[in-house]
Amino acid sequence: MLKPIFRKLLFLLLPVLSSFSPPAKKVKNTKPxxxxxxxxxxxxxxxxxxxxxxxxxxxxxxxxxxxxxxxxxxxxxxxxxxxxxxxxxxxxxxxxxxxxxxxxxxxxxxxxxxxxxxxxxxxxxxxxxxxxxxxxxxxxxxxxxxxxxxxxxxxxxxxxxxxxxxxxxxxxxxxxxxxxxxxxxxxxxxxxxxxxxxxxxxxxxRAVEDLGSYDDIDFPIPPSFYDNYHNRIAAAHQDMSISETMQLGFDLKVNVDYDSDWIYSRLDKEQRAAYRTYYGDYLSKEFNEKNLKGKALTEWKFQRYMRDYFxxxxxxxxxxxxxxxxxxxxxxxxxxxxxxxxxxxxxxxxxxxxxxxxxxxxxxxxxxxxxxxxxxxxxxxxxxxxxxxxxxxxxxxxxxxxxxxxxxxxxxxxxxxxxxxNWRDHVYYHYYEYPQPHRVMPHFGIRTSKYKLVRFYGDQNFWELYNLEQDPQELNNIYKQFENSKLVKKLKEDLKVSVLEYKDDLATQIIQK
Missing domain, CATH: 3.40.720.10 (Alkaline Phosphatase, subunit A)
Incomplete structure (x- = not known):
């Protein structure tokens, strides 16, 4: 046992001794x-x-x-x-x-x-x-x-x-x-x-190095490409179609002036030359020679869209x-x-x-x-x-x-x-932006593994219902057939639960009308 005088001396020396102790070992970060x-x-x-x-x-x-x-x-x-x-x-x-x-x-x-x-x-x-x-x-x-x-x-x-x-x-x-x-x-x-x-x-x-990529591929046309939007008001009302909305110049780079068009204003001399050669000398020339109309024009636009996108x-x-x-x-x-x-x-x-x-x-x-x-x-x-x-x-x-x-x-x-x-059995969705830029009506709804129930609102108010197993492309709105069914009643109850759970006051007001 240390005598008091030695304990006092040790106490006085501790600050000095600690300064000579080895540095603390660095702890490796374990968080991802x-x-x-x-x-x-x-x-x-x-x-x-x-x-x-x-x-x-x-x-x-x-x-x-x-x-x-x-x-x-x-x-x-x-x-x-x-x-x-x-x-x-x-x-x-x-x-x-x-x-x-x-x-x-x-x-x-x-x-x-x-x-x-x-x-x-x-x-x-x-x-x-x-x-x-x-x-x-x-x-x-x-x-x-x-x-x-x-x-x-x-x-x-x-x-x-x-x-x-x-x-x-x-x-x-x-x-x-x-x-x-x-x-x-x-x-x-x-x-x-x-x-x-x-x-x-x-x-x-595209990046310059990707000009020409996918040109040897004909992309398959989706089965719903010529959808007539039967019994679907919002789908018929939109402004986002390849045939009508997609622009030959703005979107597909056909017959544009690469020196004056603002889209290409950022390109330097070499980049602009590459774009002019590919889209002007090659693509625009091909398009002008074809003189396409109707479905042939729409399908040509689709192929060009796919090639640019991919x-x-x-x-x-x-x-x-x-x-x-x-x-x-x-x-x-x-x-x-x-x-x-x-x-x-x-x-x-x-x-x-x-x-x-x-x-x-x-x-x-x-x-x-x-x-x-x-x-x-x-x-x-x-x-x-x-x-x-x-x-x-x-x-x-x-x-x-x-x-x-x-x-x-x-x-x-x-x-x-x-x-x-224990996981959710349906998801809730709400879209607002209308009418610009693509005239998609505001709507909210739920999606389960089998069904989708949607409420459109605003200029027009209506419901849509889809059986995703039988109609995965969502071409057949079956709401009127099942409007008074137990199925729709249950889906509307689930929708209301989601609206309340996520505190969506606007949707609450619309549902209660």
Missing amino acids: NIIFILSDDHTNKAIGIYGNKLAKTPHIDRIAKEGALFNNFFVTNSICGPSRAALLTGKYSHVNGFISNDKKFNIDQFIFSRSLEDSGYQTAWIGKWHLETLPQDAFNYWTILPNQGHYFNPNFITQSNDTVTYKGYVTDIITDLSKDWIRNRDQDKPFLLMIGEKATHREWL ATANALDRNIGKILDFLDENGLAENTIVIYGSDQGFYLGEHGWFDKRFIYEESLRTPFMIRYPGLIKPGTVIEQSLLNIDWAPTLLEMAGVSVPQEIQGKSFSGLLQNKMI
Whole structure:
């Protein structure tokens, strides 16, 4: 036992002795990094892993093969900005306030990236943002395309509110900026990187190296291409048809002036020359010689639309491959969650359309896949019905961060581990933007595994009902046949439950009328 004098001496020496002690051992970060690649208007029907044998998407397919593929992932409002707002907040459009692209997103509300930052994550958003505001303090770092952005030599807005112009193709530039941020981040922190892609948004400007790709392919015309919209008022009312709405010049690059047209104002001399040679000397000449009319013209437009759309997706897939390779080369793959998804689905000629918006399957359904080695078994397939409001709570839970009660989505992290979870048996949807730009009537409704019940409202008020098993193309509105049936009564009860659960006051008022 130490005598008092020695205890006193030891007490006095402790501060000095501690300064010579070995440094604390650095604790390795165990939280997963997260990379979320969000494309624009890229439908699952244009992805190989979902069954399209013409699509050249080996790198997107790789994410699903090495992780989980979701067959029934849906959006809550099929339009660009509102879908991003749902991702950021985990809430429906009527709750987060961003119901249509002409609104301004409230950046001061709950955003899941702030919760990750509070728990030690470094966060970034790079690329397309499209929310009519700036990310401000929602991310540690951001550099975004203004509005829709440009495909060639685009401007980016930086955190200092400077506008910087980068030379090159937008998909390549977004990848380079993303890799640079990963290299230069705080290496001691886990990170969240949101990569907002512009592709495959209209006007489908291909990278120069993809000019001519798919020209040797004749795309099959969808069975519903010549839909007559019988007994479907809203479908007949829209303005998004390939035959009438799609423009030869604006969309298909036929007989345009590459020196004066604003679409091509960003192209440099070499890029413009390549476009003029391909679309002017070759494509426009071919079109003028054919002198097409009627169905022949419509089907020619469809083929050109498909070739531009799929070729624009080539660069998207190619750059996803670059990101995956970068993770492998830098030892980051094992502890990084990699996600690929789109902001909604898109029409590739189904019902004769392009664009999105409707609750119908092609625009309601969005591609989604996630890879996380060690947690997700390669080749996992998820069949449950999920929503884009589920993204935020899932990422929070996978990062070990508590999910706020205000979030309306539901974490599906347990499904990734094949756990038995009580899951929703239907999904709720609400679309608002009318009449511009595509004259799609506002509507809300629910989708179950077998049925879809929809209420259109506004200028006209009516119901639609579809049996998805018997009528997967949704050509036959059977509401009047079953209006007074137990089936419709049950579906309306389920719809009312969803409307109340998600606090959709506008839908509540309409249902009660």
